[in-house]
Amino acid sequence: MSDKISCIITDDEPYARKGLEGYIEKISFLDLKGSCEDVLQLNSLLEQEPVDLLFLDIQMPLFTGIEFLKTLRNPPKVIFTTAYAQYAIQGFELEVMDYLLKPISYERFLKAATKAKEYFSLKARPGASAAYLFLKVNGKFEKIVFADILFIEGMENYIAIQLKDKRMISYSTIKSLLEKLPATQFIQTHKSYVVGIDKIDRIDGNLLHIWKHQVPISKSLRKVVMETILNQR
Missing domain, CATH: 2.40.50.1020 (LytTr DNA-binding domain)
Structure with a gap:
């Protein structure tokens, strides 16, 4: 991984995508590679350019974010962005990095992004392992x-x-x-x-x-x- 975390937003709501795009612009270590309205667009984009991190909505047309994630062999790390708290257990079964409930404040988004930064920084260190x-x-x-x-x-x-x-x-x-x-x-x-x-x-x-x-x-x-x-x- 480079110094920046490459990421993609996937959400069927234009307003939600715009909000996350604005948050990402403010965070220097995130590199937005695309913004998709459904998992079909996301899948096509991932085939062209794999990324480190997905900001993934759950309730979307055609496939839910959870259904899509289950189809991936080696998925990127995922932060769910959703209005539905009831999917939290399924999210943690899939070992997602974080679970953000809408409306998402910038402070909460930054906390999740920082967690991702710590994860990738540690992973990039040869022979390094977390103490927690x-x-x-x-x-x-x-x-x-x-x-x-x-x-x-x-x-x-x-x-x-x-x-x-x-x-x-x-x-x-x-x-x-x-x-x-x-x-x-x-x-x-x-x-x-x-x-x-x-x-x-x-x-x-x-x-x-x-x-x-x-x-x-x-x-x-x-x-x-x-x-x-x-x-x-």
């Missing part, structure tokens, strides 16, 4: 610092992140979150648990003692878990 991630918790994005995580518990389509002073629930899965965690700091001990390796105080049979908590080790993972913990630097 943002997760949706109780309707807000919360910054979760990796070093603060004791363990993570999976509960079907939700996860509980256990910190020393609180427990945070987010709509996600163990598998999805594990892909974002540094492998040198975390290990899966059970189909429903991932633990911070340096947070383990004691191993007692098939239980890990972590501060005031106990986390199970499954039989199928016990060998690799023990080797990882005991050989940790």
Whole structure:
């Protein structure tokens, strides 16, 4: 990626497109490559010129933004721009970068754009990795610092992140979150648990003692878990 984030707006409302275009003009690190009124135009434009980021409406003629996004093999990062809050869960299932509800203020748009800038800047650094991630918790994005995580518990389509002073629930899965965690700091001990390796105080049979908590080790993972913990630097 260059110093600027290349982006495309897609919205069937001319007024909405004009508003986003005005916001993008004010942000030096965004480079607008096109403004489309539906996903057919967007698809044609993407075939000609792939971009880093899409500002994508959801409710549009022919295809919704969600339906279109599901058809892409390697989609750009996406920030949804919509008047409908009820699609938020689907958006986060698709791991969109942000979800902006109309009417969108410049302050809120700038916050989302800055998040995108931080993501791409970090991605461009060779060998660099974040020390935190943002997760949706109780309707807000919360910054979760990796070093603060004791363990993570999976509960079907939700996860509980256990910190020393609180427990945070987010709509996600163990598998999805594990892909974002540094492998040198975390290990899966059970189909429903991932633990911070340096947070383990004691191993007692098939239980890990972590501060005031106990986390199970499954039989199928016990060998690799023990080797990882005991050989940790």
